[in-house]
Amino acid sequence: MKSNIRPGTTKIPRAIFPAPDHDHERCASTAIAYAETQCAARGQRLTPMRRHVLEALLASHKPLGAYEIIERLANKNGRPAPITVYRSLDFLRENGLVHRIESRNAFVACGHNHAGDDLVVFLICERCGAVGEAPGGGVAEALRASSRAAGFSPKNPLIEIVGICSHCRE
Amino acid sequence: MKSNIRPGTTKIPRAIFPAPDHDHERCASTAIAYAETQCAARGQRLTPMRRHVLEALLASHKPLGAYEIIERLANKNGRPAPITVYRSLDFLRENGLVHRIESRNAFVACGHNHAGDDLVVFLICERCGAVGEAPGGGVAEALRASSRAAGFSPKNPLIEIVGICSHCRE
DNA sequence: CACTTTTATGTTGCGCTGCAGCAAAAAGCG
DNA sequence: CGCTTTTTGCTGCAGCGCAACATAAAAGTG
Numbered sequence: 001m002k003s004n005i006r007p008g009t010t011k012i013p014r015a016i017f018p019a020p021d022h023d024h025e026r027c028a029s030t031a032i033a034y035a036e037t038q039c040a041a042r043g044q045r046l047t048p049m050r051r052h053v054l055e056a057l058l059a060s061h062k063p064l065g066a067y068e069i070i071e072r073l074a075n076k077n078g079r080p081a082p083i084t085v086y087r088s089l090d091f092l093r094e095n096g097l098v099h100r101i102e103s104r105n106a107f108v109a110c111g112h113n114h115a116g117d118d119l120v121v122f123l124i125c126e127r128c129g130a131v132g133e134a135p136g137g138g139v140a141e142a143l144r145a146s147s148r149a150a151g152f153s154p155k156n157p158l159i160e161i162v163g164i165c166s167h168c169r170e
Numbered sequence: 171m172k173s174n175i176r177p178g179t180t181k182i183p184r185a186i187f188p189a190p191d192h193d194h195e196r197c198a199s200t201a202i203a204y205a206e207t208q209c210a211a212r213g214q215r216l217t218p219m220r221r222h223v224l225e226a227l228l229a230s231h232k233p234l235g236a237y238e239i240i241e242r243l244a245n246k247n248g249r250p251a252p253i254t255v256y257r258s259l260d261f262l263r264e265n266g267l268v269h270r271i272e273s274r275n276a277f278v279a280c281g282h283n284h285a286g287d288d289l290v291v292f293l294i295c296e297r298c299g300a301v302g303e304a305p306g307g308g309v310a311e312a313l314r315a316s317s318r319a320a321g322f323s324p325k326n327p328l329i330e331i332v333g334i335c336s337h338c339r340e
Numbered sequence: 341c342a343c344t345t346t347t348a349t350g351t352t353g354c355g356c357t358g359c360a361g362c363a364a365a366a367a368g369c370g
Numbered sequence: 371c372g373c374t375t376t377t378t379g380c381t382g383c384a385g386c387g388c389a390a391c392a393t394a395a396a397a398g399t400g
Contacts, residue, residue: 016320045396047348067385084349086387091348102272103328105357105386121313123322134320142308143291143331150186150304151336152293158273160328161313166321215367217377237356254378256358261377275357275386 016113016123016132017165018061028058031109035097044095049080053088054097054109062129063106101131103160119143119157125165132165186283186293186302187335188231198228201279205267214265219250223258224267224279232299233276271301273330289313289327295335302335 018027035054039046046054056072057064064072069085089107092098099108101122111133114120119136136159147154188197205224209216216224226242227234234242239255259277262268269278271292281303284290289306306329317324 016322045347049349065385066387081350081352082386083351083388087349102330121316123317123320123324125322126325132320132322134316134322136312136316138312139309139316142306142312143329146291146304146306146309147293147331147333150293150302151339152186152295152302152304152331152333153339154293154331154333155296156333157329157331159313160272161317161322161324162326162328163317163322163324169321169323215376217366219378235356236358251379251381252357253359253380257378 016111016134017125017130017167020167024059024061028055031058031112034112035095038097039095042095044091049084050088050091053085054092057098057107057109061109063101063104063108063124063131065104065106069107099133101160102158103162119159122160123165124160124162125168126162127164127168130165130167186281186304187295187300187337190337194229194231198225201228201282204282205265208265208267212265214261219254220258220261223255224262227268227277227279231279233271233274233278233294233301235274235276239277269303271330272328273332289329292330293335294330294332295338296332297334297338300335300337 015022018024032051032055035051036046052073053069056069059072066082066085066089069089070079070082073080073085089098089100093100093107097110099110099120099122100106101108101124103124108131113133114135119140121134121136121139123132123134125131136157139159140157143157144154185192188194202221202225205221206216222243223239226239229242236252236255236259239259240249240252243250243255259268259270263270263277267280269280269290269292270276271278271294273294278301283303284305289310291304291306291309293302293304295301306327309329310327313327314324
């Protein structure tokens with residue numbers, strides 16, 4: 001199936017919290033296209049199931065629990081089993097397309113607001129539930145310093161902050 | 171508004187990761203004594219149940235799941251119901267005596283390595299499972315800056331880092 | 341092409357997590 | 371002492387997460 005996004009789109013500075021009235025159709029299809037590219041480049045297969053899971057997450061812009069995803073994928077052909085969704089989520093996470101929000105037992109599509117292995121700071125709006133990804137450059141440094149002071153060799157920092165997002169504050 | 175309490179204990183330089191051979195008997199009883207003082211000062215009751223839960227956590231120096239705690243509290247008189255333990259954990263958390271490690275769905279006794287409302291950085295050793303609490307002074311600053319850049323008003327930062335602790339590295 | 345190997349999905353089942361709702365017991369108070 | 375508030379016990383349940391095994395689909399191979 002052919003996508004109707006324009007290939008030559010220049011990189012738009014992405015808002016950390018998408019405006020309520022943003023062109024969602026487009027933002028989702030861009031993300032799917034990126035996922036395809038990414039998987040192809042890594043020799044991984046973005047199967048229909050995996051794509052469906054990613055689409056469900058993209059459609060919400062909010063973290064979804066695994067069983068919420070199941071709910072949204074349910075149709076007249078029945079619903080996927082939990083394990084099926086969990087496996088797709090594992091795949092998507094391994095390929096940097098989905099994050100897990102630990103404090104909520106939920107998952108969110110990656111906003112790609114950060115370079116590959118960099119530290120990500122998740123900003124969780126307690127009002128609308130949206131999750132933003134802020135680049136954590138300076139934080140990473142401070143964190144490494146603090147860790148080393150404790151004789152600790154850090155690996156995967158996880159930062160989640162609850163608060164009020166820019167749109168809900170207005 | 172909650173600054174009326176000042177721990178009267180002289181500040182002992184507390185290792186972030188307790189040495190494997192430290193005087194555990196003493197470290198636990200000190201923590202219990204502190205909990206009693208703290209609760210008394212706040213007009214809260216450290217009941218036997220709550221104390222047992224705290225003791226179980228202190229005895230392990232590692233995060234325990236709720237059902238692990240139940241297991242350790244079980245005796246010839248039977249075992250506490252999950253809800254009972256969860257309620258005690260809620261109480262202990264509200265009074266700053268226990269932390270929840272979100273990425274593990276587990277709980278750990280507070281090491282008091284941080285001032286009351288300050289940011290805490292949890293260092294989780296992937297080898298021995300121990301959890302250290304590093305003061306997050308510099309990190310908090312960087313975090314606030316990063317948040318504000320995104321138009322986000324932060325409330326409860328949560329930082330958990332997986333890595334190797336000082337003792338396991340040797 | 342048939343055949344093997346690898347990868348992905350479906351099915352069943354189960355243990356852990358976390359709490360709601362109500363009842364009983366214990367502690368605090370006039 | 372009665373009365374209120376707090377705490378604990380009991381029953382039950384929904385969401386989370388995955389193990390173990392079976393089947394199907396894709397990819398590699400001669």
